[in-house]
Amino acid sequence: MGFRCGIVGLPNVGKSTLFNALTETAAAQAANYPFCTIEPNVGNVGVPDPRLTKLAEIAKSAKIIETQLGFVDIAGLVRGASKGEGLGNQFLGNIREVDAIVHVLRCFENDDIQHVDNRVDAIADAETVETELMLSDLDSLEKRVPNLAKKGQQGDKEAKLAAVVLGRALDLLRDGKPARLTPVADAEEKRVLDQAQLLTAKPVLYVCNVNEEDAANGNAYSARVFEKAAAEGAEAVVVSAAIEAEIATMPAEERAEFLAELGLEETGLARVIRAGYKLLHLLTFFTVGPKEARAWTVEAGAKAPQAAGAIHSDFERGFIRAETIAFDDYVACGGEAGARDAGKLRQEGKEYVTRDGDVMLFRFNV
Helix, strand or coil: CCCEEEEECCCCCCHHHHHHHHHHHHHHCCCCCCEEEEECCEEEEECCCHHHHHHHHHHCCCCEECCEEEEEECCCCCCCHHHCCCCHHHHHHHHHCCCEEEEEEECCCCCCCCCCCCCCCHHHHHHHHHHHHHHHHHHHHHHHHHHHHHHHHCCCHHHHHHHHHHHHHHHHHHCCCCHHHCCCCCHHHHHHHHHCCCHHHCCEEEEEECCHHHCCCCCHHHHHHHHHHHHHCCEEEEECHHHHHHHHCCCHHHHHHHHHHCCCCCCHHHHHHHHHHHHCCEEEEEEECCCCEEEEEEECCCEHHHHHHHHCHHHHHCEEEEEEECHHHHHHCCCHHHHHHCCCCEEECCCCECCCCCEEEEEECC
Protein backbone atom coordinates (compact mmCIF):
# COMPACT_ATOMS: atom_id res chain seq x y z
CA MET A 1 0.00 0.00 0.00
CA GLY A 2 1.34 3.46 -0.82
CA PHE A 3 1.09 5.92 2.07
CA ARG A 4 2.51 9.35 1.37
CA CYS A 5 3.24 12.28 3.66
CA GLY A 6 3.54 15.75 2.12
CA ILE A 7 6.21 18.00 3.70
CA VAL A 8 4.88 21.57 3.79
CA GLY A 9 5.89 24.87 5.33
CA LEU A 10 6.58 28.53 4.70
CA PRO A 11 9.81 29.47 2.88
CA ASN A 12 13.06 29.22 4.89
CA VAL A 13 11.76 27.06 7.73
CA GLY A 14 13.98 24.05 6.90
CA LYS A 15 11.49 22.06 4.87
CA SER A 16 13.79 21.18 1.98
CA THR A 17 16.75 20.62 4.33
CA LEU A 18 14.65 18.07 6.19
CA PHE A 19 13.56 16.33 3.00
CA ASN A 20 17.10 16.26 1.62
CA ALA A 21 18.46 14.88 4.89
CA LEU A 22 15.73 12.25 4.93
CA THR A 23 16.55 11.05 1.44
CA GLU A 24 20.34 11.37 1.82
CA THR A 25 20.30 9.34 5.03
CA ALA A 26 18.20 6.73 3.30
CA ALA A 27 20.57 6.52 0.36
CA ALA A 28 23.68 6.42 2.55
CA GLN A 29 22.38 3.73 4.90
CA ALA A 30 20.52 1.46 2.54
CA ALA A 31 20.48 -1.51 4.93
CA ASN A 32 18.34 0.35 7.44
CA TYR A 33 16.65 3.09 5.43
CA PRO A 34 16.07 1.92 1.86
CA PHE A 35 15.32 4.79 -0.48
CA CYS A 36 14.34 4.96 -4.09
CA THR A 37 13.58 8.04 -6.15
CA ILE A 38 10.18 7.93 -7.80
CA GLU A 39 10.43 11.46 -9.17
CA PRO A 40 12.71 14.35 -8.18
CA ASN A 41 10.70 15.43 -5.13
CA VAL A 42 9.42 12.07 -3.86
CA GLY A 43 11.28 9.52 -1.75
CA ASN A 44 10.32 6.23 -0.08
CA VAL A 45 11.92 5.69 3.31
CA GLY A 46 11.99 2.54 5.43
CA VAL A 47 10.18 2.59 8.78
CA PRO A 48 12.73 1.60 11.48
CA ASP A 49 11.54 -1.51 13.34
CA PRO A 50 13.98 -3.54 15.49
CA ARG A 51 11.51 -6.45 15.51
CA LEU A 52 12.32 -7.14 11.88
CA THR A 53 16.02 -7.64 12.62
CA LYS A 54 15.17 -10.05 15.44
CA LEU A 55 12.89 -12.11 13.18
CA ALA A 56 15.57 -12.26 10.49
CA GLU A 57 18.13 -13.52 13.02
CA ILE A 58 15.84 -16.32 14.18
CA ALA A 59 14.80 -17.38 10.66
CA LYS A 60 18.31 -16.81 9.24
CA SER A 61 16.75 -14.70 6.48
CA ALA A 62 19.10 -13.70 3.69
CA LYS A 63 17.49 -10.28 3.27
CA ILE A 64 15.55 -7.71 5.34
CA ILE A 65 12.93 -5.49 3.71
CA GLU A 66 11.32 -2.75 5.79
CA THR A 67 7.85 -1.35 5.30
CA GLN A 68 7.93 2.11 3.79
CA LEU A 69 6.45 5.59 3.86
CA GLY A 70 6.61 8.02 0.99
CA PHE A 71 7.65 11.64 1.59
CA VAL A 72 6.86 14.39 -0.89
CA ASP A 73 8.69 17.73 -0.83
CA ILE A 74 5.90 20.17 -1.67
CA ALA A 75 6.59 23.68 -3.01
CA GLY A 76 6.71 26.40 -0.34
CA LEU A 77 3.48 28.21 0.44
CA VAL A 78 2.96 31.95 0.52
CA ARG A 79 0.02 33.92 1.83
CA GLY A 80 -2.69 33.99 -0.85
CA ALA A 81 -2.00 30.44 -2.08
CA SER A 82 -5.72 29.64 -1.91
CA LYS A 83 -6.21 32.35 -4.55
CA GLY A 84 -3.35 31.08 -6.70
CA GLU A 85 -0.56 33.33 -5.36
CA GLY A 86 2.99 32.04 -5.82
CA LEU A 87 2.80 28.34 -6.63
CA GLY A 88 -0.54 28.16 -4.84
CA ASN A 89 -2.44 25.93 -7.25
CA GLN A 90 0.45 23.46 -7.54
CA PHE A 91 0.97 23.53 -3.76
CA LEU A 92 -2.68 22.82 -2.97
CA GLY A 93 -2.96 20.20 -5.70
CA ASN A 94 0.06 18.31 -4.36
CA ILE A 95 -1.33 18.33 -0.81
CA ARG A 96 -4.59 16.88 -2.10
CA GLU A 97 -2.69 13.80 -3.31
CA VAL A 98 -1.02 12.89 0.01
CA ASP A 99 -2.41 10.95 2.98
CA ALA A 100 -1.02 13.18 5.71
CA ILE A 101 0.67 16.56 6.11
CA VAL A 102 4.11 16.92 7.70
CA HIS A 103 4.18 20.61 8.63
CA VAL A 104 7.70 21.94 9.26
CA LEU A 105 7.78 24.93 11.62
CA ARG A 106 10.70 27.22 12.34
CA CYS A 107 11.49 26.99 16.05
CA PHE A 108 14.94 28.58 15.97
CA GLU A 109 16.45 32.06 15.82
CA ASN A 110 19.07 32.85 13.21
CA ASP A 111 19.60 36.36 11.83
CA ASP A 112 21.31 34.91 8.75
CA ILE A 113 18.14 33.08 7.66
CA GLN A 114 15.38 35.51 6.82
CA HIS A 115 11.79 34.64 7.67
CA VAL A 116 9.19 35.61 5.09
CA ASP A 117 7.42 37.73 7.75
CA ASN A 118 10.59 38.78 9.64
CA ARG A 119 9.62 36.94 12.83
CA VAL A 120 10.03 33.67 14.71
CA ASP A 121 6.53 32.57 15.64
CA ALA A 122 5.82 28.89 14.92
CA ILE A 123 2.15 29.13 15.91
CA ALA A 124 1.53 32.09 13.60
CA ASP A 125 3.33 30.21 10.79
CA ALA A 126 1.13 27.17 11.35
CA GLU A 127 -1.97 29.34 11.28
CA THR A 128 -0.86 31.01 8.03
CA VAL A 129 -0.62 27.67 6.26
CA GLU A 130 -3.81 26.29 7.81
CA THR A 131 -5.74 29.45 6.91
CA GLU A 132 -4.83 29.03 3.24
CA LEU A 133 -5.93 25.39 3.35
CA MET A 134 -9.19 26.29 5.09
CA LEU A 135 -9.93 29.05 2.59
CA SER A 136 -9.44 26.59 -0.26
CA ASP A 137 -11.74 24.01 1.38
CA LEU A 138 -14.31 26.69 2.20
CA ASP A 139 -14.41 27.89 -1.40
CA SER A 140 -14.82 24.30 -2.60
CA LEU A 141 -17.61 23.31 -0.20
CA GLU A 142 -19.62 26.50 -0.62
CA LYS A 143 -20.02 25.45 -4.25
CA ARG A 144 -20.46 21.71 -3.70
CA VAL A 145 -22.78 21.44 -0.70
CA PRO A 146 -25.76 23.35 -2.25
CA ASN A 147 -25.50 21.22 -5.40
CA LEU A 148 -25.40 18.01 -3.34
CA ALA A 149 -28.37 19.13 -1.25
CA LYS A 150 -30.36 19.81 -4.42
CA LYS A 151 -29.58 16.35 -5.80
CA GLY A 152 -30.49 14.84 -2.43
CA GLN A 153 -33.92 16.46 -2.56
CA GLN A 154 -34.40 14.86 -5.97
CA GLY A 155 -33.88 11.38 -4.49
CA ASP A 156 -30.12 10.84 -4.84
CA LYS A 157 -29.31 9.05 -1.55
CA GLU A 158 -25.54 9.30 -1.96
CA ALA A 159 -25.76 13.04 -2.62
CA LYS A 160 -28.07 13.46 0.38
CA LEU A 161 -25.55 11.76 2.68
CA ALA A 162 -22.68 13.79 1.23
CA ALA A 163 -24.62 17.02 1.74
CA VAL A 164 -25.12 16.18 5.42
CA VAL A 165 -21.50 15.19 6.12
CA LEU A 166 -19.88 17.94 4.07
CA GLY A 167 -22.39 20.41 5.48
CA ARG A 168 -20.93 19.71 8.92
CA ALA A 169 -17.43 20.30 7.52
CA LEU A 170 -18.59 23.56 5.95
CA ASP A 171 -19.99 24.77 9.28
CA LEU A 172 -16.64 24.08 10.94
CA LEU A 173 -14.69 25.90 8.23
CA ARG A 174 -16.97 28.92 8.50
CA ASP A 175 -16.17 28.89 12.21
CA GLY A 176 -12.43 28.89 11.47
CA LYS A 177 -11.85 25.22 12.30
CA PRO A 178 -10.31 22.49 10.09
CA ALA A 179 -12.43 19.82 8.43
CA ARG A 180 -10.60 17.01 10.26
CA LEU A 181 -12.74 17.89 13.31
CA THR A 182 -15.90 16.92 11.38
CA PRO A 183 -17.89 14.35 13.42
CA VAL A 184 -18.74 11.14 11.53
CA ALA A 185 -21.25 8.61 12.84
CA ASP A 186 -20.10 5.51 10.96
CA ALA A 187 -17.86 4.08 8.24
CA GLU A 188 -20.12 5.37 5.45
CA GLU A 189 -19.87 8.95 6.67
CA LYS A 190 -16.10 8.59 7.04
CA ARG A 191 -15.92 7.31 3.46
CA VAL A 192 -17.81 10.37 2.24
CA LEU A 193 -15.49 12.73 4.11
CA ASP A 194 -12.37 10.92 2.83
CA GLN A 195 -13.60 10.96 -0.77
CA ALA A 196 -14.09 14.73 -0.60
CA GLN A 197 -10.26 15.10 -0.41
CA LEU A 198 -10.49 18.18 1.77
CA LEU A 199 -7.09 19.65 2.53
CA THR A 200 -7.84 20.33 6.20
CA ALA A 201 -9.30 16.86 6.74
CA LYS A 202 -5.84 15.31 6.42
CA PRO A 203 -4.00 14.37 9.63
CA VAL A 204 -1.10 16.65 10.58
CA LEU A 205 2.36 16.02 12.03
CA TYR A 206 4.13 19.16 13.22
CA VAL A 207 7.92 19.02 12.92
CA CYS A 208 9.62 21.59 15.14
CA ASN A 209 12.90 22.51 13.48
CA VAL A 210 15.24 23.66 16.27
CA ASN A 211 18.87 24.65 16.70
CA GLU A 212 21.46 21.98 17.55
CA GLU A 213 21.50 22.78 21.28
CA ASP A 214 17.72 22.23 21.50
CA ALA A 215 17.62 18.96 19.55
CA ALA A 216 17.29 16.74 22.63
CA ASN A 217 14.64 18.60 24.62
CA GLY A 218 13.18 21.29 22.38
CA ASN A 219 12.63 24.90 23.44
CA ALA A 220 9.89 27.41 24.26
CA TYR A 221 8.83 27.63 20.60
CA SER A 222 8.47 23.86 20.21
CA ALA A 223 6.65 23.58 23.57
CA ARG A 224 3.88 25.80 22.20
CA VAL A 225 3.65 23.64 19.08
CA PHE A 226 3.29 20.50 21.21
CA GLU A 227 0.44 22.19 23.10
CA LYS A 228 -1.25 23.04 19.81
CA ALA A 229 -0.83 19.48 18.52
CA ALA A 230 -2.27 17.99 21.71
CA ALA A 231 -5.33 20.27 21.49
CA GLU A 232 -5.94 19.21 17.88
CA GLY A 233 -5.28 15.49 18.27
CA ALA A 234 -2.25 15.91 15.97
CA GLU A 235 1.33 14.66 16.44
CA ALA A 236 4.52 16.68 16.97
CA VAL A 237 8.25 15.90 17.03
CA VAL A 238 11.43 17.92 17.58
CA VAL A 239 14.13 17.77 14.90
CA SER A 240 17.24 19.76 14.08
CA ALA A 241 17.37 19.72 10.30
CA ALA A 242 20.96 20.98 10.45
CA ILE A 243 22.01 17.99 12.56
CA GLU A 244 20.15 15.59 10.28
CA ALA A 245 21.91 17.06 7.26
CA GLU A 246 25.27 16.51 8.99
CA ILE A 247 24.41 12.93 9.97
CA ALA A 248 23.46 12.18 6.37
CA THR A 249 27.08 12.76 5.28
CA MET A 250 28.63 10.58 8.02
CA PRO A 251 29.77 6.97 7.76
CA ALA A 252 27.24 4.71 9.48
CA GLU A 253 29.70 3.61 12.19
CA GLU A 254 30.20 7.22 13.39
CA ARG A 255 26.55 8.15 13.76
CA ALA A 256 25.74 6.52 17.10
CA GLU A 257 28.69 8.23 18.83
CA PHE A 258 27.77 11.60 17.29
CA LEU A 259 24.17 11.26 18.48
CA ALA A 260 25.29 10.25 21.98
CA GLU A 261 27.45 13.37 22.24
CA LEU A 262 24.35 15.44 21.56
CA GLY A 263 22.26 13.54 24.10
CA LEU A 264 20.19 11.84 21.42
CA GLU A 265 19.26 8.16 21.30
CA GLU A 266 18.17 8.18 17.64
CA THR A 267 17.96 10.51 14.66
CA GLY A 268 15.15 13.00 14.41
CA LEU A 269 14.31 11.50 11.06
CA ALA A 270 13.57 8.15 12.69
CA ARG A 271 11.12 9.97 14.97
CA VAL A 272 9.51 11.70 11.98
CA ILE A 273 9.09 8.40 10.13
CA ARG A 274 7.56 6.61 13.11
CA ALA A 275 5.30 9.54 13.97
CA GLY A 276 4.04 9.61 10.38
CA TYR A 277 3.31 5.90 10.63
CA LYS A 278 1.39 6.44 13.88
CA LEU A 279 -0.44 9.45 12.48
CA LEU A 280 -1.88 7.38 9.65
CA HIS A 281 -3.08 4.68 12.09
CA LEU A 282 -0.96 2.04 10.41
CA LEU A 283 0.30 -1.24 11.78
CA THR A 284 2.96 -3.73 10.75
CA PHE A 285 2.74 -7.45 10.14
CA PHE A 286 5.61 -9.66 9.03
CA THR A 287 6.36 -12.47 6.63
CA VAL A 288 9.47 -14.46 7.49
CA GLY A 289 11.46 -17.12 5.68
CA PRO A 290 14.99 -18.10 4.62
CA LYS A 291 14.91 -15.78 1.60
CA GLU A 292 13.70 -12.65 3.38
CA ALA A 293 12.15 -11.16 6.50
CA ARG A 294 9.72 -8.48 5.41
CA ALA A 295 7.49 -5.91 7.08
CA TRP A 296 4.15 -4.97 5.52
CA THR A 297 1.84 -2.02 6.15
CA VAL A 298 -1.93 -2.08 6.61
CA GLU A 299 -4.36 0.27 8.28
CA ALA A 300 -5.46 -0.58 11.80
CA GLY A 301 -8.60 -2.72 11.65
CA ALA A 302 -7.61 -4.51 8.44
CA LYS A 303 -8.85 -8.10 8.30
CA ALA A 304 -6.65 -11.01 7.27
CA PRO A 305 -7.67 -11.01 3.56
CA GLN A 306 -6.83 -7.29 3.34
CA ALA A 307 -3.43 -7.98 4.88
CA ALA A 308 -2.92 -10.71 2.29
CA GLY A 309 -3.88 -8.20 -0.40
CA ALA A 310 -1.05 -5.90 0.71
CA ILE A 311 1.30 -8.58 -0.62
CA HIS A 312 -0.60 -9.48 -3.80
CA SER A 313 -4.18 -9.08 -4.99
CA ASP A 314 -4.30 -12.84 -5.77
CA PHE A 315 -3.66 -13.57 -2.09
CA GLU A 316 -6.75 -11.58 -1.12
CA ARG A 317 -8.91 -12.89 -3.95
CA GLY A 318 -8.16 -16.54 -3.19
CA PHE A 319 -7.72 -16.21 0.57
CA ILE A 320 -8.27 -19.45 2.54
CA ARG A 321 -6.63 -18.79 5.91
CA ALA A 322 -3.70 -17.10 7.63
CA GLU A 323 -1.28 -19.10 9.73
CA THR A 324 -0.49 -16.55 12.43
CA ILE A 325 2.05 -16.26 15.25
CA ALA A 326 2.32 -13.25 17.57
CA PHE A 327 5.76 -11.62 17.47
CA ASP A 328 6.50 -12.34 21.15
CA ASP A 329 5.53 -15.99 20.70
CA TYR A 330 7.69 -16.32 17.58
CA VAL A 331 10.70 -15.01 19.49
CA ALA A 332 10.02 -16.96 22.70
CA CYS A 333 9.60 -20.22 20.78
CA GLY A 334 12.65 -19.70 18.57
CA GLY A 335 10.73 -19.52 15.30
CA GLU A 336 7.85 -21.07 13.40
CA ALA A 337 8.57 -24.72 14.23
CA GLY A 338 8.85 -24.02 17.94
CA ALA A 339 5.69 -21.92 17.91
CA ARG A 340 3.82 -24.69 16.11
CA ASP A 341 4.99 -27.30 18.65
CA ALA A 342 3.98 -25.02 21.54
CA GLY A 343 0.49 -24.49 20.12
CA LYS A 344 1.16 -20.80 19.44
CA LEU A 345 0.51 -20.97 15.69
CA ARG A 346 -3.13 -20.05 15.02
CA GLN A 347 -5.28 -20.74 11.97
CA GLU A 348 -7.17 -17.48 11.33
CA GLY A 349 -10.02 -16.99 8.87
CA LYS A 350 -11.52 -14.12 6.89
CA GLU A 351 -12.88 -12.23 9.89
CA TYR A 352 -9.60 -12.11 11.80
CA VAL A 353 -8.45 -8.54 12.50
CA THR A 354 -4.72 -8.21 11.92
CA ARG A 355 -2.69 -7.24 14.98
CA ASP A 356 0.51 -5.24 15.05
CA GLY A 357 3.48 -7.64 15.07
CA ASP A 358 1.67 -10.67 13.65
CA VAL A 359 3.93 -13.06 11.76
CA MET A 360 1.71 -14.43 8.98
CA LEU A 361 1.76 -17.09 6.27
CA PHE A 362 -1.18 -16.91 3.87
CA ARG A 363 -2.84 -19.93 2.29
CA PHE A 364 -4.76 -19.10 -0.87
CA ASN A 365 -6.18 -20.66 -4.00
CA VAL A 366 -6.77 -18.75 -7.23
